[in-house]
Amino acid sequence: MLNRRSFLVSTAATAVFAGSARLAFAAPSDGVLTVAMIGEPPTLDVMQTTTDLVMTIDQHIFETLYTYDAEWKTVPLLAAAQPVISDDGLTYTIALREGVKFHNGAVMTSDDVVASLRRWLDLATKGKQVAAFVESLEADGPNTVVFRLNAHYSPLIATLCSGSVILPATTLADPLTEFVGTGPYVLKERRPDQYIQMVRFDDYASPEGAPSNYAGQREAIAREIRFVPVPDANTRVEGLLSGQFDFADSLPVSAYDRLSGSDKSAPVIFENAGWVSMNMNMKQGLMTSKALRQAVQLALNPTDMMMAAFDADMFYSVDGSIFPKGFFWHTEAGIARYGEGDAEGAAKMLAEAGYDGTPLRLMTSRQYEFHYKISEVAKAYLEAAGFKIDLQVVDWATLTTRRADPDLWDIFVTHSNFPGDPSTINTLSDNYPGWYVSEQKAEAVAAYMNATTDEAKFTAWERIQTAIYDDVPLYKVGNFNALAGVAKGVAGYEPTYWPHFWNVSPKE
Incomplete structure (x- = not known):
């Protein structure tokens, strides 16, 4: 059975969380929820991109x-x-x-x-x-x-x-x-770089059952939700602390103590919210070389990267398995070249592969500050191994656009949730940026598709993870716990990977 735990850390936050079950039946409110997001979504057409920002907003519509x-x-x-x-x-x-x-x-x-x-x-x-x-x-x-x-x-x-x-x-x-x-909310107005305004859909037909993650009863309690793009993480923190925002997403872990001590807000921690990866361009450029991709694996130090990004181990774990401990799909199968960084060994692999000093284009964004910090440490370890690194820092909307063009990058940093079915991991699609195509992947995925029992699926998944470590379409850095913040007086919010605001009552 998959295990996904969410919890709030602090007495005040626990109080915010405690009323969620009964609030599924709360009366509609005339209140507004103002939600600070990491930026402006590139589109509201979720079929064009399933980035977290778009998924979070669109699921209400x-x-x-x-x-x-x-x-x-x-x-x-x-x-x-x-x-x-x-x-x-x-x-x-x-x-x-x-x-x-x-x-x-x-x-x-x-x-x-x-x-x-x-x-x-x-x-x-x-x-x-x-x-x-x-x-x-x-x-x-x-x-x-x-x-x-x-x-x-x-x-x-x-x-x-x-x-x-x-x-x-x-x-x-x-x-x-x-x-x-x-959905429970209707899109009323979108003003790019200002807000996305949604209002309650009075004719909404809710599914039945107790609320459970994204399932069960959905009540549009707030009359209105405003998603506000706030690219700077510290600005999101200050806005929450001042009472400007009712919820702020993707906050730096350094803000935890300030949120805990605030009389207007409380921290929200979602454990094993996801995992960070460095995705390789297997279609064009340096990373078409399997030997160079494996050299990247060997050179990197996941512990240092995660510590730089998250400051304290209460916010992360380092685990080579794609799925963390406690999940049905956790396995050590195939894990290789995942350790504390071997610059000498990686340098030897570069020499054997004939690396000519061409800069490796590492694309990242500061809108997810942990992406940027991981990239900085990765740059240092890769340079120690002999790579020349061109660190390209762009906004998230630009990154999601540029990664579709194989001519523009070699590695990009992203993060993902842990899906209910491992075959739905983005990288396993031939068409996902990185364009992972290999015979051993195809054979392992085919075995998974034909599996009819959980045991057969698990065996096939072990083959897929082994292929991922050998082919290196990505480098898994580690697992992270997500920090967000909610205003005191807001009731019914339950942490989920894509934050949602049905069944949530605004503060009075």
């Missing part, structure tokens, strides 16, 4: 057929139930909840779902990955859709949990010009 509960199991959201799977494992029949309305007043039907999912299959990175397995996707009456696959694809439902949002068929366009969903 749009919904998917399935979502994750507290154990990171897939559960219905717009679907009425788990799929009915044929005996041969190739046909998935999905019943839809009836009477769900879009923000424009239209009732969701299977035609909307099919049109939306076809767009996702054509456009989204993960959708393209799924598309290779889809023989057909059709409506079967107004409230049922049917996937027919050409081969087994065990993570299909897990993949439908993010990015595959359901839109009215009449609003589909590329690019989107109307942002109409089924």
Whole structure:
């Protein structure tokens, strides 16, 4: 069973957290929640990019057929139930909840779902990955859709949990010009670099059940949510401490003591929020050399990088396994060249690979300050091994745009959550920036797709992790706990990887 723990550290924060269960049934409020985010999203079309910033904002407007509960199991959201799977494992029949309305007043039907999912299959990175397995996707009456696959694809439902949002068929366009969903909040106004304003959707049809991570009852308690781009982390901290913001995301861990001692705010820690990785460009440039990628592995010191980024070990852990201890998928299989940094050994590998001194372009952003600090330490270790490093510091929107062009970078720093299904890790997609394509990956992933039991899936996952360490499409730095902050008087907030604000009451 997957274990995902979240907790609040401090007496005041615990008090904020404690009322969440009963607040699922709280009366609507006329209050406003002002949420400080790390920057301006590059788009509100989540099919174009599933970056955390876009996912966090969009989940209030749009919904998917399935979502994750507290154990990171897939559960219905717009679907009425788990799929009915044929005996041969190739046909998935999905019943839809009836009477769900879009923000424009239209009732969701299977035609909307099919049109939306076809767009996702054509456009989204993960959708393209799924598309290779889809023989057909059709409506079967107004409230049922049917996937027919050409081969087994065990993570299909897990993949439908993010990015595959359901839109009215009449609003589909590329690019989107109307942002109409089924979620608890309606997009009212977007002023770039100022705010994104959402208001309560009075006709929202909530799923049933107790709130559990992203699953269960969703109540739009706040009349309005304003997502405000605040690229500077210290400005987010000061705004929270002054009472300007009700929630501030992705705060530097150095702010923990100030938040704990404040009479207006409290710190929120989310354990094992995710993992940091350095992703390699395997399509063009220096990192097309497997030997050079392995030299990068050997040169780096994950402990020093994580300590520089997070200051104290209460905020991070160093673990070569892609999934941390306590998760079903944790394994030591295949871990190699993950240690305390071997400059001499890495230098020898550079010489053997014929490295000619071409600068390695390391792209990072200061909007996630821990990305930047990790990059600084990585630069020092890589230079000690003999690499020449061109550290390129850009804003996050620029990084997510530039990483799509293989001509512009060699390594970029990012972070990810721990998905419910390991095959949905971004890097395993042939189309994700980095363009990881190899025979051993393909064979390991194929074994996973054909697995029908948890035991067989785990064995296949061990092969995938082994391939990742050998091919080096990425370097896992470590696991991190996320720090955010919430204003005192705000009730019902529960930490989740993509912070959400349904079931949350504004301060009076």
